[in-house]
Amino acid sequence: MLSPTAATIRLFLHVLAATIWVGGQFALAGLVPTLRTVAPEATKPAARAFARLAWPAFAVLVVTGLWNLVEVDVSNTSTAYQVTIFLKILLAVAAGAFTLVHQLGTSKVALAVGGALGALTSVGALFLGILLHTGTS
Numbered sequence: 001m002l003s004p005t006a007a008t009i010r011l012f013l014h015v016l017a018a019t020i021w022v023g024g025q026f027a028l029a030g031l032v033p034t035l036r037t038v039a040p041e042a043t044k045p046a047a048r049a050f051a052r053l054a055w056p057a058f059a060v061l062v063v064t065g066l067w068n069l070v071e072v073d074v075s076n077t078s079t080a081y082q083v084t085i086f087l088k089i090l091l092a093v094a095a096g097a098f099t100l101v102h103q104l105g106t107s108k109v110a111l112a113v114g115g116a117l118g119a120l121t122s123v124g125a126l127f128l129g130i131l132l133h134t135g136t137s
């Protein structure tokens, strides 16, 4: 069997955190309609329970993301790679901001728009992460 390297641990932690942050949002979105029907009072506590897992995962994404930036040595990459990584970080920051609006917002609009844009920008960051490895300049 192959032996793991520091890059294995770095990308493993980054992708694991991405699965919790992105996958968790979709799992919760799938559960909420049933919760709302069967036990409406459980919806908010369930969302808060997810937030207690999601935000530490987001913190791991940022820390391992910065570690990625150091290891990748972005200054030595193509302009196309640099544009992609810049857009990816922009989407990641937007994902955190929109999700915060969704979580702290008091209006229905903040809840709906924050939630939808938070999920969209999270999926966008995920796609650009894969593009970094598979895209051509």
Ligand code: HEM
Residues within 6 Å of the ligand: 011, 014, 015, 018, 021, 022, 061, 062, 064, 065, 066, 068, 069, 071, 072, 085, 088, 089, 091, 092, 093, 095, 121, 122, 125, 126, 128, 129, 130, 132, 133
């Ligand atoms: C919502 C937030 C984020 C998601 C969903 C995400 C997802 C991903 C994914 C799936 C990869 C590809 C891993 C692979 O192919 O092995 C990746 C790579 C990468 N990510 Fe993120 N990421 C996020 C946030 C960040 C942040 C905040 C940074 C920088 C501060 C960052 C920097 C990087 C870098 C530099 C790579 C390339 C690593 C390499 O080639 O070794 N990511 N990301």
